[in-house]
Amino acid sequence: MDDPSDTSLPENPPHRSRRRWIAHLDMDAFYASVELLRYPELKKLPVVIGGGRRHQPELLPDGSRRFSTLRHYSGRGVITTATYAARDLGVHSGMGLMKAAVRAPDAVLLPVDFDEYRKYSRMFKAAVAEIAPVIEDRGIDEIYIDLTEVPGAQDSVGHDPCGGVRAVAQEIRNNVFQRTGLTCSVGVTPNKLLSKMASELDKPDGLTVLTLGDVPSRVWPLKVRVINGIGPKAAAKLDRMGIHTIADLAACPRADLIEAFGKSYGTWLHESARDPRPHPGGGNGRSTRHPPCGRGMLEARGPQAPIALAGGAGRFLAARLNHA
Numbered sequence: 001m002d003d004p005s006d007t008s009l010p011e012n013p014p015h016r017s018r019r020r021w022i023a024h025l026d027m028d029a030f031y032a033s034v035e036l037l038r039y040p041e042l043k044k045l046p047v048v049i050g051g052g053r054r055h056q057p058e059l060l061p062d063g064s065r066r067f068s069t070l071r072h073y074s075g076r077g078v079i080t081t082a083t084y085a086a087r088d089l090g091v092h093s094g095m096g097l098m099k100a101a102v103r104a105p106d107a108v109l110l111p112v113d114f115d116e117y118r119k120y121s122r123m124f125k126a127a128v129a130e131i132a133p134v135i136e137d138r139g140i141d142e143i144y145i146d147l148t149e150v151p152g153a154q155d156s157v158g159h160d161p162c163g164g165v166r167a168v169a170q171e172i173r174n175n176v177f178q179r180t181g182l183t184c185s186v187g188v189t190p191n192k193l194l195s196k197m198a199s200e201l202d203k204p205d206g207l208t209v210l211t212l213g214d215v216p217s218r219v220w221p222l223k224v225r226v227i228n229g230i231g232p233k234a235a236a237k238l239d240r241m242g243i244h245t246i247a248d249l250a251a252c253p254r255a256d257l258i259e260a261f262g263k264s265y266g267t268w269l270h271e272s273a274r275d276p277r278p279h280p281g282g283g284n285g286r287s288t289r290h291p292p293c294g295r296g297m298l299e300a301r302g303p304q305a306p307i308a309l310a311g312g313a314g315r316f317l318a319a320r321l322n323h324a
Helices: 030-038 097-103 114-129 163-180 192-201 212-219 232-240 246-251 254-261 263-274
Strands: 022-027 047-051 108-111 134-137 142-146 184-189 207-209 287-289
Touching (some): 030 047, 030 114, 114 163, 163 207, 254 263
Parallel strands (some): 047 108
């Protein structure tokens, strides 16, 4: 007999043959990549964004540029972002520039230019909207996209049942690159939380499509820190409990997590690792339908409900975007 208290939805409800596909698109090292378009001679070099006006490159008489480096930096500034070459040297967003100078003294230091970053943000979002107009804007360099109703997304291609949505996502990536010259990474799954994880699996310039059946092999081996909602302090506490991966978290008794973290957060931790099904629920983002002409910033139109984590449980869930 069915449990009347169970309001969860199966991945593909019987009354709806169409599979839900939600994409998370994350621009690769966005600020740094925009700067590399302006200064192509810095490609493949360690570059850090976070300097002030005094770190503006100097144009020399022969047409070349002289760039500041971290070696000569002094001050209290922090890194806004860094190229992947710089990250390989151990520097990252949020790190103090003085500390970064110890690890990567010869890394190039550039000032931030938010006007330019906002311009490219508008450009990449317009490029996405040309193909998939229902978008949840999550910041200057990332968005969620409902691909469920995009033509072709439900198709199989050869022996690949996800071939249609894979092709749509690749078309989006191609269009973003064509319009901006920038690469992005995309994760496509049945819900937001999984999609955000998936977009990180093949960075940079990657595309990952996961079904719920892929969760044990692709998601459970990941570190617990990748779950959106587990911060450094919680991750450290879980580590002391011997819980390192999502699989470890899924195997941990609910009572142990509640004892360590309290009823609300302990329950959330238990369910976030164990229940990857979509559920109904409210949201906290802004869903938008981008104007077909792709002009300007996204505008909210009508009462679209965002793709969002449901209720307080925060499972691997997402509510279906409600088209206006």
